[in-house]
Amino acid sequence: MTWQAKQAALWGAGALTVALIAGGGGYWLGHREAPASETASTQSGRKVLYWYDPMVPAEHYDNPNSLSSMGMKTQPKYADEAPAANAEPGVSIDPAARQNLGLRTATAQIGSLPSALTVTGTIDFNQRNVAVVQARSGGFVTRVYGRAPGDVIGAGAPIADLQLPEWGGAQGEFLAVKRLGKPELTAAARQRLRLMGMSDGLIAGVERSGRTNGTVTISSPIGGVIQTLDARAGVTLAQGQTLAQVTGVGTVWLNAAVPEVQAGTLRIGQNATATLAAFPGETFTGRVIAILPTTQAESRTLTVRIELANRGGRLRPGMFASVALGGDQRQALLVPSEAVIRTGARTLVMLALDGGRYRPAEVRAGREGGGKTEILQGLSAGENVVASGEFLLDSEASLTGIAARPLESRK
Template identity: 40%
Template sequence: MSRVQLSVVALAAALVIGGGAFYLGRSSAVSSHGVGAQGQAPAAAASAAGERKVLYWQDPMTPGARFDKPGKSPFMDMQLQPVYADEASDTGVKVSSQVQQNLGIRTAVVKRADVSASFDAVGAVQFDERLNVAVQTRTAGYLERLAVRAPMERVAKGQALGTVFAPEWLGPLNELIALKRSGASGELVAAARERTRAMSIPADLVRQAEEGSTPNARYTLVAPAGGVIAELGVREGVAVSPGMTLFRIAGLEKVWAVAEVPEAQAVQLKRGQKVSAALQADPGQTFTGTMQEILPQVNATTRTLQARFEVDNRGGKLVPGMLLRLQVAGPTASRLVVPSEAIIRTGTRAVAIVRKDNGAFEPREVKLGAELGDQLEVLQGLAEGDQVVASGQFLVDSEARLRSVLGSLAAAEPAATQASAPASMPASKAAAPAAASYMAQGKVESVEADSLTISHGAIAELKWPAMTMGFNKPSAKAFPDVKPGDSVHFEFKKKGDDYELVSVHRLGGAK
């Protein structure tokens, strides 16, 4: 092979090798680029999936204005806060688990419980006047000896109380003795006995006179029932007369507990209701009783009625003046109850913070029934199994109030206005009425070529607090007489993302 041919062959081989290397490198580059894109796509997708969608930005102090990008608030010296789609679409308020733990937010479950319509009252012990017994004498005489010398002494049934001497009994007794001795007919003796009976001479004295032939006009008064001497009407040696009450004995087997019961609770009382009582000084001593009656009289000052309870006192431990804590049992019924601490009372309504299934918190107005100790009966607003916030609900409620303001403003926007707004237009433009203008008073802090900085008071229409902010001029030559330090009355309107002055009047001067 000639040298020329060898050169041609070498050149062709070089071209083949170079072209193969070029195509191989290109395919490797394309392949590596494709692999990288595929490797990065899941990461980008995961990143996009992990991000929350921001609907708009807002100033928490002025929630009515909305912005399409983050930045500094034109109203306050603070950054705008994002509002996410999952928050705006939810009617409740979400609080992170970490914040819930830091604030000690605790929930309770609304449940049904068998509750009796019972209530507590305090009653004062009194004598049961139905057990009172009066001890009297039916003849004139003298109280020779007194066995009981002081009121409130305890006596037993059949115990001697005193000895009475009745001189008037001597005549009938002597007559009966004489008739027996003379052998008078049975009719005369029977008539004499009837006379002694009419003069209330005890049968024992009559029998003693007939048997012993010696009249005895002294007799002993005994207690007809056990109890205490509630009234002592005589002293030793005094004269007594027929019908005179010498002793009054009050029984202690049963006593009354009289309690002041409010009108609202008195309607629940019925005759025969069971009551359990405990000494206020010693709760360990308990007694049982029943409700006897409600006295038909209302205390105009306290608006209470007196209820009379009969309490068993066979042990004699209760005496008048003691205080009893009464627990009146009522009918048992199944009621929906919630802890008292879970209810926020505003004066006109009651609110509970309910935890929803998705973890958000929602304020809910409820209608309450009776107070059952540390629980409240729920008539409307909650269902069995609902979780309510029992601790930290005021923080959740304040956040819910802010969200409810946002919700009401969003609902008030005309749907057509939002639909017709171009995509490039900021959300704040669509939310604020273009023709609306506002008036306020303030003090000019500085004057620039295209704006005025004014310190003004609160503006209720925009829910602005008192602050210092800049207002654009309609033109550079507008308001030439206004100077720093002037007190002015001004009118402005929203124009784009800013606020523009319509008129400025110095207070006490011309424009």
């Protein structure tokens, strides 16, 4: 055999040896690679479905050493983490993780929205409870009962005695008609005295005594505060002249200044609660009886008139009060305000599903007050929402590609 033939034989044997070694090594490596995933599943006791990158959840890999399109190392997705075929999609959190995250849930319930509007106001007289005391006939004042503006008087309290000559003449005519013994004429004469302003008690006294009484005592028809007093001894009066004006204090008005941006939340009949520095620890309840039609240009506020009961006359005009305007009685679906996630483009809540799973749901929120938010659409009564830690769950749902429940699925 020539030298060239020997060299060719040696090269052929070497190549065969390398091929065998490479084949055997590949076979050995192949048998070593397959058990890696099996070992991972076996050691953890959980079946691996695929590997993925949480940053790109749509990409699935069958190799634990794969790198995602983001260049990140993949992690396993276990079978017990995947929802059942008929289950609603959601993020699964084991009990230990829930406890560490401090997750807290609340149930969406039907109720009335508490108040979130606190304003200031001042006490004023109830201008609907005013009595004007007048002279029903011309005459003059013979006596004044020591009254002055600002005095608090009771109903029926005397104000002044008046001498009314016209009344004395009419009473004389009545007595003359009565002596005729004709009932129909007597009744007509009695009615004339009533129309002149005489009380039934005064007419009965004249009829009983048979003597005229042109002096009458004018008294206050209501209890309250004397606002004006024009009765002075010796003053001559014309018919219809005002002697005094009395304002009742059984109820008072609380005029509250409400920012115009809150005008949409106001309504007649709305409940209100007032607290005053003069009576610490006490609350006074009332209701809105009027919303004045003009806005104060300087303060950009509306005046809301609240009627309060004034037992014992303790509430005095001019007193300063803090007013909490109550929520209306309209029923609404409410959740804690802290459970609402506002992204700018949409509003979400994180639903707490069965089996420790969570899913975002799009909602349409309404009014807020007292730590509660009204849900107008996207949620049903009885559904549970996450009230603490929902932002972490929403981030996890976004990373794993779980879509929020659409708004149209709950009317």
